[in-house]
Amino acid sequence: MTYKTITAASVAALLLGASGATAETWRYAFEEALEEVQGKFAQKFKEEVEANSDHEIQLFPFGTLGESADIMEQAQSGILQFVDQSPGFTGASIPEAQVFFVPYLLPEDQGQLVEFFRTSKTIHELFPPLYANQGLELLTMFPEGEVVMTTQKEVKSPEDLNEVKFRVMTNPLLVDSYEAFGATPTPLPWGEVYGALQTGIIQGQENPAFFVESTKMYEVANHITRLGHNNFTTAVMANKDFYDELPDEDKKVIDDAIAAAFDYIVEYQEGLTEESLAKIQEAKSDVVITTLTEEERAPFKATAESVEEKFLEIGGAQAQEILDQMKADLAAVGDDGGEASSTAEGEAAADEAAMDAAEEEGEAAAEGEAAEPEAAPEAEAAEGEVPAEDEAPAEGEAAEGEAGN
Numbered sequence: 184m185t186y187k188t189i190t191a192a193s194v195a196a197l198l199l200g201a202s203g204a205t206a207e208t209w210r211y212a213f214e215e216a217l218e219e220v221q222g223k224f225a226q227k228f229k230e231e232v233e234a235n236s237d238h239e240i241q242l243f244p245f246g247t248l249g250e251s252a253d254i255m256e257q258a259q260s261g262i263l264q265f266v267d268q269s270p271g272f273t274g275a276s277i278p279e280a281q282v283f284f285v286p287y288l289l290p291e292d293q294g295q296l297v298e299f300f301r302t303s304k305t306i307h308e309l310f311p312p313l314y315a316n317q318g319l320e321l322l323t324m325f326p327e328g329e330v331v332m333t334t335q336k337e338v339k340s341p342e343d344l345n346e347v348k349f350r351v352m353t354n355p356l357l358v359d360s361y362e363a364f365g366a367t368p369t370p371l372p373w374g375e376v377y378g379a380l381q382t383g384i385i386q387g388q389e390n391p392a393f394f395v396e397s398t399k400m401y402e403v404a405n406h407i408t409r410l411g412h413n414n415f416t417t418a419v420m421a422n423k424d425f426y427d428e429l430p431d432e433d434k435k436v437i438d439d440a441i442a443a444a445f446d447y448i449v450e451y452q453e454g455l456t457e458e459s460l461a462k463i464q465e466a467k468s469d470v471v472i473t474t475l476t477e478e479e480r481a482p483f484k485a486t487a488e489s490v491e492e493k494f495l496e497i498g499g500a501q502a503q504e505i506l507d508q509m510k511a512d513l514a515a516v517g518d519d520g521g522e523a524s525s526t527a528e529g530e531a532a533a534d535e536a537a538m539d540a541a542e543e544e545g546e547a548a549a550e551g552e553a554a555e556p557e558a559a560p561e562a563e564a565a566e567g568e569v570p571a572e573d574e575a576p577a578e579g580e581a582a583e584g585e586a587g588n
């Protein structure tokens with residue numbers, strides 16, 4: 184081809200090609216509404232991509248393209264370029280992702296939690312090849328907030344969950360986890376939950392407080408219980424073929440947008456749980472919100488070991504490696520795996536609790552409660568009325584934006 188044969192249009196195409204700037208429209212679906220956490224993340228991602236490239240992002244909130252399982256299929260087949268799906272629904276295809284349902288594995292401390300998501304080798308090195316096997320480029324995982332239980336009756340102990348049909352996401356380990364909690368787990372897709380609670384087919388479910396508030400799940404509940412057993416994790420992925428074929432500069436636009444959206448969503452969630460619970464209480468004054476004490480949490484925490492064992496059985500070929508690395512990642516951010524007695528804060532709380540208990544009961548035998556982390560450390564470290572960590576208002580109450588829609 185001579186210089187003269189190159190048309191103006193092909194010059195433009197070459198230039199665009201060279202800059203990687205061919206404008207495209209990319210489709211991104213998520214499991215929540217536009218004004219819920221996944222939607223807020225997606226909106227920020229869209230804003231960043233569109234500000235830094237000629238590409239456009241089309242957003243598809245929950246319901247517009249089907250249930251969570253549907254949008255995952257669409258992303259794997261390339262109909263969608265991006266999808267947000269929680270490991271709660273990814274268990275069958277990526278069994279290792281079920282690790283997020285070992286109770287009390289993730290820290291309650293927000294700083295540690297965010298640092299874990301930022302730095303975790305499990306997330307940044309071990310999971311990407313597992314997602315790649317499913318035709319997905321794992322772009323990020325982020326936390327969506329402390330998971331609370333909503334039930335018809337009060338829950339203070341696993342016995343209170345006896346015979347309670349409790350809805351869980353369609354994740355086998357979550358089923359095991361709720362069985363260990365004493366409930367009758369009932370896996371259901373999200374779209375069926377409100378109706379099933381309304382008609383009494385199920386009597387309980389778990390979700391972050393913002394979601395309980397925005398979806399009005401509290402309308403069909405009498406009790407909300409905070410037992411500190413988990414934080415809702417979600418994952419944002421791209422279709423792998425699509426991502427791999429992108430020019431480097433588009434990959435960078437996407438990666439930068441994901442990083443910006445991660446920072447944004449962490450900030451957005453500051454104080455969100457407390458705000459959402461306050462809104463729920465305002466909307467339904469007779470809903471009882473209970474934060475279990477460490478003592479009350481102990482029997483729930485005691486199930487973690489058996490659920491871990493179950494994870495090693497059903498969590499895929501890399502389950503052991505994932506669990507070990509996850510624990511190493513958590514230790515690296517200062518999480519002691521729930522062994523409150525091994526931290527200064529935990530020791531102080533346990534000492535105080537032990538003294539209170541001794542005073543109240545006139546016993547002198549409360550010494551050394553925090554000194555033996557080997558045997559049931561969580562239960563030992565926290566006897567008495569130890570306020571749950573999360574009773575303190577979250578830092579930075581002035582969260583940006585409203586809580587859900």
Ligand code: 6CS
Pocket residue numbers: 214215251269327352372373389390391394415
């Ligand atoms: O429980 C569920 O199924 C839903 N919960 C949240 C917080 N996000 C999406 C998911 O579908």
